[in-house]
Amino acid sequence: MPPMVNIEPTTLGFAASGRLCNAEALPSVQDGRLLYEGPHFVTEPPGLVRFTNSTGARLDCRGGGTPPVDVRWTLDSGDPVAYVPGVRESLPNGSLLFAPFPARLFRRDVHGGRYRCVVSSSLGRVVSRTVRLRPVVLQSYRVTARDGRAPPGQSALLTCHVPDHVRATVQITSWSVNGALNVYPTLMGDDKYHMLPSGELIVRDVTHDDVMGRYLCRTVHMMTDEHVISERLATVIVEEPKPAGRPPRIVASSAALHVRETDDAVLFCVGHASPTAPVISWSRRRSLAADQPAVEPLGAGGDVTPAGALLVIRSARPRHTGWYSCRAESPAGHATADVFLEVQMILSVSVSPARVTVNRGGTFRLTCTAPRPASLLWLRDGARIDTGRHLSVAQEMTSDLQVSRLEGADMKQSAQGMYQCFASSKFDSVQAAVQVLLGDSHPVLLEKFINHTVPPFAAISLRCVANASPTPQISWLLDGYPLSPDHRRLIGQYVSANNDVISHVNISSAMPVDGGWITCRAANRFGAVQHAARLNIYGKPQVRPMPEVLAVAGESLLLTCSVGGHPIHEITWSQDGRRLPVGREQRVFANGSLLLERVQKSSSGGGYSCTARGAGDATSTGNVNVKVIVPPSIRPFLLGNFSAGERAQVLCFIKSGDSPLTLTWLRDGRPAGRP
Template identity: 30%
Template structure:
């Protein structure tokens, strides 16, 4: 029965009209009758002339009506997703704050209509309000108040949390969010004295205690209490080191200090003053002054691999990647401070080596660079509405760096395989539900995780009684031999049903007389037509449409009588059918 052939519409007749069933489904009651513009036969020769004059306009009105019906159908289908869930900030996975300031953290999930927002610990335990320490506001914001060191509790102030959003569509959960409070604690930064030969490079480093290295960064350097402006012989690296190129005797007359700032408390610290001892050139093999180690950087960012050396004669520097000289690439820039790579790509990962050489020897430093492409997850299908007893497959597609683990959740709870649910695939990237039941409805989420970074996607599944129902049909009518007519039957179900036709219990077969078409609209409505182009008396009888899917079937029938009526216009029956002989 399928096919994309457009339905053949019988010509309009002149007279009063009856109701016509709304194609949009069961919102309108079934009204049997002819389509708009389909009117009774002309009774006089004058009526016949009026009919012929108005025929083009009637056809135009009928086509406009069809287009309007289809446009209404499309608008209706877009309203299906009016209940939904969403993420405002799905990438939020770490929050560090100052204990003296506190933090307000809105739930990164939401929904329409308004969702119920709840916070949990990563263990799944509900969190409780602690007066003046922690509370969840009515709008779903997690509030952590400022606190003194004596009130510190790692269970509250250094833990993994997640938030959920729940409405009629289901329940989704955010990735785990690490929330950590940082204390205001005393610390000092210092700079060690350095030695360098005249004409070489000197490197000063700001030494920050390991306990606060994550939160404290170098913001500037001073020379004799005057801020150093990078340029000429003074350079600052992205790691906060100070480079002095082409060292001169007068550089030994100054003191050098670094200035640091705490990322969360905003406090600044000034180091001690360090001195530089400048020596006359003396023949010597290279000495590495600054180097790099293994590291991970996200794709699209820039990285600086420091490498510089002293010695006399001044050493030359050569860079290698995976044992071979660096290829020509505008993204790679060699500087006095080392190698800078911008707009990182995964293919930039590898082993990098810096060789420094002069006539008295050589040294090499090396390190492994890992370029990480952030994980991206796509879960399909999405927003699926289907019938109980269906078999469902979810596919979790993960892009980005290849090393990851996949986990599955339904309504924020971890999915455990059972007699209905199985998890398949090399990376557990396929979820199958067999003989799905009503309780399997809800929000399904796929999480991909790699070394603390997590990405997710979700899909809303609605399982319902998918037994087909006829939502629009045709009416009993009388037609003349040779007068084309079209019958329409529309049905809904989950999954969308297919429709077959019979005439007096015999299947309607496509041939030169019978043309059939069937299509399914975006909201799952299946529409089928039978077009009879030149009916004979034997083509009259009981026409039945039957809608079937895996959940069941529904049917509708009505009689179409084909017999000859007298024509007041004095023409043949074919005239009544809208054709000339």
């Protein structure tokens, strides 16, 4: 059996890089526990950034956590963002800077790219939502007011044409009528002139006098605040009435309209008929399922209000997204037009709990909630989670929520990290994070070494891998005594990305004296685990010097003869020249260990000698001194009954025991003096 000697490990702190940490860099301690705060965003960049080539842009990203975090930028693909001189640069404060540039130096892969900010530490990493850049290369532009047509007594629609290359950044602000009247957008109205929020101008009850009207539209560039007025004057053209009996026709209707949640939306549908204007009604197209009507008529009341040629939706919600139909009807027939409304929801996401600690082998559940119809995705340390035996994801829906539940089983060190849930739509994404920690656990040896028998001068490498929380410290023993490095023996240790502690002993040119029982011991404050194997190196026996051993009176002690060389045929023990054992309280095992049972100070202390015999009767002898100490014994004491306010005295008398002694008072099992 391998030797067993109780030796307290030295506690050291190791960072994820494997370098020895300075104590000042370690997390704070509370109630004996290390407090870690996973990486998180203090400032997360927005999902969409518009900028002009004359101003450039700066994407700000700040992170926090304990230990300190690192902030970096990557492309949406995960590749690191490279420095482009004079164009793109990562700043020391975590920001990503895009310098102003002339139009000829525009690069779509740089200025129109998609980026992510990454905040990481030894506890994991979190990634931001994708940041989409929308650069605007400043160019001059012209807007054109276009004529409207209508029969007498009906409505004409005038439009303001904005070139495609600036349409996303130019807003139509108002119309000028005959240079005297300014018309601004409103949701509803029955005045002669009505400007819609989308920029069109409706002229109602057209007469031949309207032919003399002159119309201009005004615009503003939202990035530069530049104001541009249409160059040509638009007019209203009065059409001759069509012959009676012809069905109505729809001459203009809203293009596909996109609004943000809580914004107001106005859909329009302008129809003409003869001899009078048609009656306009609105409906919403529904599912074609057999148990549901194909269309739903829309009437007054609620948040969707038909108003003749207009359909007004106040404080639009995602449920309003869909197809709407307008119907122009007269005695001669009807005409219809379909309009699509898309409402961009305001994304939000939450994950609970915000932090979870799971013991080794345990289970955990994380719940992610977002408004419908968002899609949900889980990441761990910035990488998409692969479900399998230990991780599963279940999706469910309520009337207005999308819910995703992540369940983890058989908790281990590799499952620690930062878990993120991303809620995404076609327009944006948001994320929330939760830190999953491995609870306090006893060390486990993940990798061990085997027995070796080698010739002299061979190179030897022994490797031991352990895992636990808190991170364990690995120590090495030779025949139960601490193994130290020297000019031929190197001992190294580092912590892997999975928080596995990897330690090794490398012997460059093994000699017989290096042989013996090699023990790898992993320990943290919750316990220790060890593994031993034999290293045999051919050669004559050589007993190594052995330090003094402390023994406690009344307990057992196992002594190991620290000897190298191979083969070893026999190990014998003696005390004061007498070969052991000499009684039933002494036992010598086949591996050469000496067991002393019920150690006594009077007879068990002193010098012991072990002699190893090898091939050709070659021998080697070494000595070890045993010092026996007597444990303390306290004489029992009694406490009487006292009244409140009285003084009491208690005497603790130690009737036996060797010095030095440490005295501690307890009350109800807790240190005295604590509440």
